[in-house]
Amino acid sequence: MIGYQNIMDNIAKAAKKNKDKGQIASYIPELACIDINKFGIHLIDADNNNFSTGDALEGFSIQSVSKVLSLAHSFGLVGNDLWKRIDVEPSGDPFNHLSLLELENGIPRNPFINAGAIVVADILVSHLKNPKKDFLNFVQKLANDKTIRYNEKVALSEKKTGFRNYAAANLLKSYGNLINDVDTVLDFYFHQCALEMNCKQLASAFFIFMNHGKCQRGKSYLNINQVKRINALMLTCGFYDEAGEFAFEVGLPGKSGVGGGIVALLPNTYCIATWSPGLNPKGNSKLGMAALEELTTKTGHSIF
Numbered sequence: 001m002i003g004y005q006n007i008m009d010n011i012a013k014a015a016k017k018n019k020d021k022g023q024i025a026s027y028i029p030e031l032a033c034i035d036i037n038k039f040g041i042h043l044i045d046a047d048n049n050n051f052s053t054g055d056a057l058e059g060f061s062i063q064s065v066s067k068v069l070s071l072a073h074s075f076g077l078v079g080n081d082l083w084k085r086i087d088v089e090p091s092g093d094p095f096n097h098l099s100l101l102e103l104e105n106g107i108p109r110n111p112f113i114n115a116g117a118i119v120v121a122d123i124l125v126s127h128l129k130n131p132k133k134d135f136l137n138f139v140q141k142l143a144n145d146k147t148i149r150y151n152e153k154v155a156l157s158e159k160k161t162g163f164r165n166y167a168a169a170n171l172l173k174s175y176g177n178l179i180n181d182v183d184t185v186l187d188f189y190f191h192q193c194a195l196e197m198n199c200k201q202l203a204s205a206f207f208i209f210m211n212h213g214k215c216q217r218g219k220s221y222l223n224i225n226q227v228k229r230i231n232a233l234m235l236t237c238g239f240y241d242e243a244g245e246f247a248f249e250v251g252l253p254g255k256s257g258v259g260g261g262i263v264a265l266l267p268n269t270y271c272i273a274t275w276s277p278g279l280n281p282k283g284n285s286k287l288g289m290a291a292l293e294e295l296t297t298k299t300g301h302s303i304f
Contacts, residue, residue, distance in 0.1 A: 064117070088111075106174070253265055
């Protein structure tokens with residue numbers, strides 16, 4: 001059996017000593033208050049064994065990691081009709097750029113850039129009776145944890161500073177690719193990004209993408225073809241204009257968020273979540289990326 005705990009403990013020790021931890025995402029005021037020295041990892045293997053180190057049980061704002069969960073929920077509701085409104089190609093641009101959206105007539109390149117995630121949010125607003133409550137319930141069920149909540153302070157902070165997201169939503173609306181009211185969709189979107197979870201909860205929620213669409217309790221949420229497509233999108237688009245670097249260095253499907261969280265998985269083997277709030281220039285967790293590269297190197301396990 002691979003010694004995950006020993007490998008993770010060694011990674012955490014090295015991370016704590018590393019003086020270059022990146023930069024906090026201060027453009028969201030509530031995130032600017034986070035201690036840059038925080039670092040946690042949690043891994044769940046295919047047999048439901050849990051391995052944890054560092055600050056893995058401390059909650060943080062998952063931000064764009066939530067886009068995978070909203071995609072899974074919408075994909076389960078509308079199936080392949082989803083792809084009539086969103087493409088599946090890497091953008092090669094930062095997550096909040098809008099130039100391609102206008103060039104491509106209001107069809108976002110993929111569901112993980114902000115414009116694509118806003119279309120996904122619009123789909124959920126259309127299909128859920130109480131979107132914020134129902135989506136939170138979906139995430140709680142995936143993770144088998146009813147304590148997961150939205151951080152209302154972060155949601156409000158994003159609403160006050162989310163000018164580019166308002167621009168993206170209005171541009172989508174102008175092309176007929178946003179059905180609901182802009183403010184309604186963005187209120188849901190800001191709350192989605194403000195989900196507060198810890199590394200264990202995140203790894204638990206993403207277990208379905210490692211386990212053919214079934215959660216840890218054996219309940220199916222997606223079919224195998226849907227899981228295959230979401231995992232493919234995580235590999236090619238999960239880190240925006242650094243997706244190639246992550247595939248090259250780490251070799252796993254994954255998703256990052258500007259709160260410093262990263263989730264990655266090896267199908268049929270494990271799901272892992274890391275948290276280190278300092279970001280590199282591309283907006284991905286600097287030490288989280290390094291930790292996952294070290295893990296796949298030490299274990300010899302990647303999709304390649």
